[in-house]
Amino acid sequence: MGEFELIRTYFAAAPCAQGGEGIALGIGDDCALLALPAGEQLAVSTDTLVAGVHFADPCDPFLLGQRSLAVAVSDLAAMGAHPLAFTLALTTPSVEADWLQRYAQGLNAMAQSCGVGLVGGDTTRGPLSLTLTVFGRVPAGQALTRSGAQPGDLLCVGGELGNAAGALPLVLGQRTADAAIAEPLLAHYWSPQPQLALGLALRGKATAAMDISDGLLADCGHIAKASAVRLVVERHRLPLSAALLAFVGEDQAHVAALSGGDDYVLAFTLPPSELAPLQADSWPVHVVGRVEAGQGVTLLDGNGQDITPAVRGYQHFRQTP
Ligand SMILES: Nc1ncnc2c1ncn2[C@@H]1O[C@H](COP(=O)(O)OP(=O)(O)OP(=O)(O)O)[C@@H](O)[C@H]1O
Ligand SMILES: Cc1ncc(C[n+]2csc(CCOP(=O)(O)O)c2C)c(N)n1
Numbered sequence: 001m002g003e004f005e006l007i008r009t010y011f012a013a014a015p016c017a018q019g020g021e022g023i024a025l026g027i028g029d030d031c032a033l034l035a036l037p038a039g040e041q042l043a044v045s046t047d048t049l050v051a052g053v054h055f056a057d058p059c060d061p062f063l064l065g066q067r068s069l070a071v072a073v074s075d076l077a078a079m080g081a082h083p084l085a086f087t088l089a090l091t092t093p094s095v096e097a098d099w100l101q102r103y104a105q106g107l108n109a110m111a112q113s114c115g116v117g118l119v120g121g122d123t124t125r126g127p128l129s130l131t132l133t134v135f136g137r138v139p140a141g142q143a144l145t146r147s148g149a150q151p152g153d154l155l156c157v158g159g160e161l162g163n164a165a166g167a168l169p170l171v172l173g174q175r176t177a178d179a180a181i182a183e184p185l186l187a188h189y190w191s192p193q194p195q196l197a198l199g200l201a202l203r204g205k206a207t208a209a210m211d212i213s214d215g216l217l218a219d220c221g222h223i224a225k226a227s228a229v230r231l232v233v234e235r236h237r238l239p240l241s242a243a244l245l246a247f248v249g250e251d252q253a254h255v256a257a258l259s260g261g262d263d264y265v266l267a268f269t270l271p272p273s274e275l276a277p278l279q280a281d282s283w284p285v286h287v288v289g290r291v292e293a294g295q296g297v298t299l300l301d302g303n304g305q306d307i308t309p310a311v312r313g314y315q316h317f318r319q320t321p
């Protein structure tokens with residue numbers, strides 16, 4: 001099977017490639033065309049996933065299809081954008097019909113659940129990697145950026161932290177666990193759920209937001225820098241799952257939640273008056289700290305002692321001392 005038959009069979013024919021809101025022209029021409037309502041801005045983000053770096057290889061291609069789109073769409077959630085479309089650049093060493101079929105099915109499942117259409121991409125031969133670019137729309141001036149956090153705001157997250165990082169030894173086949181522990185952890189690694197509805201609910205309320213991909217401390221550092229404030233994280237407030245605690249114990253659960261990454265949960269800052277209404281409407285909002293004047297990120301233990309670690313999160317090309 002050649003390049004064009006592959007594209008036609010597995011991607012152009014997929015249910016998620018049959019158009020949708022805002023898609024004026026999809027797969028098949030030199031560009032796709034997206035239509036935006038008047039007064040809306042286009043939100044654009046791209047993510048590359050490399051075999052052995054971002055996901056275990058070999059792995060279940062259906063799960064990879066889900067995960068590759070979820071991590072990309074998570075950036076739209078973080079901006080409070082409404083999802084529209086995505087492109088897929090696939091580099092693969094060979095054409096394996098079954099692999100491609102199941103990858104496309106996983107991609108399609110996540111596309112349907114997020115409401116995005118596949119509008120184009122690129123297909124090349126080489127070591128397995130996937131680059132997904134996502135497009136969303138947001139009313140002009142209403143996107144949630146990293147730069148508006150104010151001293152006095154609460155620092156919040158949209159769900160449990162550390163589950164995906166805790167799953168890594170299971171993913172890599174280094175450890176095993178009972179299904180009651182393994183299943184919820186693996187679900188967070190393979191099928192993160194972009195917090196799109198929460199992102200929309202935070203528009204006009206959160207002063208800054210982002211999604212946690214590298215780890216809470218590292219990613220809070222980006223908000224702190226962009227907003228020129230200090231973020232204080234209180235370790236005893238971290239939302240940790242029973243499965244994570246049972247699998248790795250409290251100390252390692254803290255490490256996973258603070259600097260493991262792969263959470264794809266929103267982190268955001270909120271004026272205190274906005275908290276109760278959001279919680280009353282059952283939005284998953286967990287206060288994990290606060291915003292102060294100053295700079296950087298500080299981690300406090302339950303006694304208020306500064307226990308900020310040197311390593312804050314995942315970084316490609318990190319220099320080892
Ligand atoms: N090679 C590049 N050229 C131009 N801009 C880049 C490049 N790499 C990253 N960026 C930009 O730098 C900023 C930070 O990138 P980063 O990848 O950390 O953000 P992110 O997408 O939220 O994180 P993650 O990739 O972990 O989801 C983003 O605005 C991103 O678009
Ligand atoms: C097999 C395997 N080993 C390690 C990890 C951990 N990991 C890799 S990249 C990354 C940060 C996000 O990437 P980026 O910043 O490029 O978006 C994290 C937490 C993984 N997911 N799979």
Ligand SMILES: [Mg+2]
Pocket residue numbers: 074075078210211212213
């Ligand atoms: Mg992000």
